[in-house]
Structures are given as C-alpha cells and as structure tokens.
Amino acid sequence: METDPNFVRVELIDDPAAIAEFGFEALCEGDDLICRRCGDAKLSIAAILVVPAGGHARWALSANCLLEMP
DSSP states (O other), X not given: OOOOOOOOOOEXXXXXXXXXXXXXXHHHTTOOOXXXXXXXXXXXXXXXXXXXXXXXXXXXXXXXXXXXXX
C-alpha cells in the first residue's frame, strides 16, 4: 500500500502592502475583497491565502477567521 501524501502548496500573504495590491486588483476585476470564510464586508482583511496551482486562486481572510483556522 502506497502512502504518498497529496499536498497542495499554499502561500499566506500577510503584508499590508501586498493585501492592498490584491484588493486593488480585485476592484479592477469588479470584485470586493471580503473575507471568504465569514463574508463580513465590515471586517478588514488580515491575510490572503493563495493557491498558485490552477490560476492563482485566492481567499481573503479577516483576522478573526485567520485565527480560527487550524
């Protein structure tokens, strides 16, 4: 039996300048940068998870949601 783990590389971006850049890109694409976990548009974004494989999928996270993640 083979036990090769199936991992996905994820990058956590928590630099305020980089978050602002992602927010600007999202606005240019007609999207708001809100937390993808709780959906609360009033909370500021603390970090962005980026999955480079498959088109650079990204998920914005508020500070509360980031702290709740394992």
